[in-house]
Amino acid sequence: AQSVSQHNHHVILSEAASLELGCNYSYGGTVNLFWYVQYPGQHLQLLLKYFSGDPLVKGIKGFEAEFIKSKFSFNLRKPSVQWSDTAEYFCAVNRMEYGNKLVFGAGTILRVKS
Amino acid sequence: NAGVTQTPKFQVLKTGQSMTLQCAQDMNHEYMSWYRQDPGMGLRLIHYSVGAGITDQGEVPNGYNVSRSTTEDFPLRLLSAAPSQTSVYFCASSYGVTNTGELFFGEGSRLTVL
Numbered sequence: 001a002q003s004v005s006q007h008n009h010h011v012i013l014s015e016a017a018s019l020e021l022g023c024n025y026s027y028g029g030t031v032n033l034f035w036y037v038q039y040p041g042q043h044l045q046l047l048l049k050y051f052s053g054d055p056l057v058k059g060i061k062g063f064e065a066e067f068i069k070s071k072f073s074f075n076l077r078k079p080s081v082q083w084s085d086t087a088e089y090f091c092a093v094n095r096m097e098y099g100n101k102l103v104f105g106a107g108t109i110l111r112v113k114s
Numbered sequence: 115n116a117g118v119t120q121t122p123k124f125q126v127l128k129t130g131q132s133m134t135l136q137c138a139q140d141m142n143h144e145y146m147s148w149y150r151q152d153p154g155m156g157l158r159l160i161h162y163s164v165g166a167g168i169t170d171q172g173e174v175p176n177g178y179n180v181s182r183s184t185t186e187d188f189p190l191r192l193l194s195a196a197p198s199q200t201s202v203y204f205c206a207s208s209y210g211v212t213n214t215g216e217l218f219f220g221e222g223s224r225l226t227v228l
Contacts (some may be wrong), residue, residue, distance in 0.1 A: 004156075009154065010198065043118075043219040043221045044219040046216045090157065101147075101159055102159070103159075104149075105156050105157035106155055107154075107156050110180070
């Protein structure tokens, strides 16, 4: 079965620190990759996505992610976090032939201290 | 546009009771789906629909029924609630049924089964 692993469940950073959240998936075929964010009390919203092309994708609010096919990874990065980045972050993957069915990772709760 | 609207936002049930979580979208999206979110497990797909009259099971369908009589509505029914169904439920939709990428989420429905 396809699975998505997020390396850390809780991350605590100070403002201006750099962020990297790990995501690995188990499926070897062609995949689409996503990062979603859930701010406290809000619904999930899309941060960025990768379908094809440049493996370094940029999303909203200064986030970026790099797809490394050989490592089955899609890590999320931000050079300098802000207090407002406090949220839960979900990596998600779908296989090309599975339409819009996304498999989500367990999520990483990020807390940024001001 | 309202986007994806879920009701109710909160519900408490006793074991064995039945209820329906409502989901409506006003974006003319073909694809609709229901996920449940549990701590440490991310989001898991319950049921999905690729158009009116068409539904299919996701990863964790047991104990839940769905129907799709119109493009706009996709209710989720719990026929006999169990404590294991205590969770936060999210409805999500997207424009196409094949890899269009972004899912639009509702604000969630928090269900507690006693």
